[in-house]
Amino acid sequence: MVRYQTQLKFPLPRKRDHDIVPKRSNISSKYLDSIILGDCLDILQDMPDNFVDLVVTSPPYADRRSKVYGGVKPRDYVGWFLPISDQILKVLKPTGSFVLNIKEIAVNGERLTYVIELILQMRNQGWLWTEEYIWHKRNCYPGKWPNRFRDAWERCLHFTKGKDFSMYQEEVMVPMGDWSQSRLKNLSETDKIRDNSKVDSGFGKNVSNWIGRDKVYPTNVLHLATECGNKNHSAAFPVSLPSWFIKLLTKEGDIVLDPFIGSGTTAVACKSLNRHFIGIDINAAYVDLATKRVKSKMEKGRECNE
Amino acid sequence: MVRYQTQLKFPLPRKRDHDIVPKRSNISSKYLDSIILGDCLDILQDMPDNFVDLVVTSPPYADRRSKVYGGVKPRDYVGWFLPISDQILKVLKPTGSFVLNIKEIAVNGERLTYVIELILQMRNQGWLWTEEYIWHKRNCYPGKWPNRFRDAWERCLHFTKGKDFSMYQEEVMVPMGDWSQSRLKNLSETDKIRDNSKVDSGFGKNVSNWIGRDKVYPTNVLHLATECGNKNHSAAFPVSLPSWFIKLLTKEGDIVLDPFIGSGTTAVACKSLNRHFIGIDINAAYVDLATKRVKSKMEKGRECNE
DNA sequence: GTTCCGCATGAATCGATAG
């Protein structure tokens, strides 16, 4: 197999003294911040054990995107995925997490069962099924059928290697409900603009603290819209989704792996949040697109859709 | 490499005498609009086949409410429920639906698997797993844990006996999103007229679809609040939940069964919507409470929390 | 500079048609 590796040269985040469990040798650091072309099964087999802090991915769904990917049949799906999840188990640190975004399709009026069978089989493999988050898609695909409504949710299955894993809950706290919103609405437009600019320049901290006091822990239901109208890339996976889990489950400088990187959404999220990424994809056009998108991200700074 | 063959070969659904649509004899009508004390397994065995239009229920979850109910252990849950779902399959009409509100609990940092195992086993039993609705609990139970957030959703599993079942989608249509109000209300009168005239010529078809339309079909994600502050009962199950499925899946005069009626929520919903109810509970205090609640409902009319 | 509106675009699903 042709192994085409794109090594992007990004400045490493500031050194911190609280890591490092495995010392980052030359062999292991070659993976950092790169989009790798190849079958993730092969790539993962060569990767060091206990190396990655978080795996977050949205694999091709059964019978979808068959032109780009192979088009895995529903009845082959579990058998196709289990060897991959086995390799993920190997490269993940003991305190790491695996977040799997997936949804079963409906065929002939019935939901197929390969996703829930996969959960059971991954438990046999050694995974802990820690939690199931719901991604509520505010703008779901339209359509009308006699026997069902539009499908507006997907699973974000959270697996870990053990009971004790890293979780930084404060990083994803959200503003409180109506009360704080009405309070913020009453700020004048100029105030908001000024305060925003202050935050960027490191000033205006008092305002963000004031806002921070009205924050509350989220639940296991995420309300995010898909990104549909973007011209360069149309990711089924909005940046905000991996961003949320990256903030929740890693700290700055950690390593995040996406074995089905697609258009590079997870890598873009990592760059915004000062985490290292490792992206893998079997499709050369996607590797190209993801590489370009991350480079553009580094040049232009923060993207709007984050 | 281990090859796992998914999509197990399930036996075909048992043949049932679907042709017999029972007339409402004395024997069968004795069940209507009553709350029955007893084990639902016994009661259902005596009930006529193909008798009920909808079964909607929220059974005791594993290890919850153990003082009131038996307190079924997680590892016994599937074995405990399967005989009941088998009886439900029997009493349900061929075009009927079974909506099961359930959520797995977390033990030792892990979500248990009895619910997804139950889905697989019920398919084995002959059920079609038609859809999984998500009930998003806007005000969920408070709490804070180091390894998980508050659980803000539950499954509403929709099972049917076949592909063709009754569904009245117009009954649960919802107001359109904000965007239409902010955009369409500002269309000038001439614009509306022009767009309407375009319909005849084949242009502007999609525009005309929105004119004069204020309702839209919902999705498979339900946003309902729990009822928290009621004095008599603390039902985890708000009236709005069975109400929604009753409107969607039955018409007036149809028969709705809840084999775990509890405080009588499903019966209350039925009385509001002019459907017949059959409630069963093994706990005498609950049968008492539900009976009183339905009587009070019939006297006082509509309840506030509906 | 705002706000407003036209338009394209989706990890969808079903039923019909064709090989």
Add this chain to the structure above:
DNA sequence: ACTATCGATTCATGCGGAA
């Protein structure tokens, strides 16, 4: 009988041009 492709259905969102 089983698979591959196609048309019809539907609605929230972001972008870009217009007012």
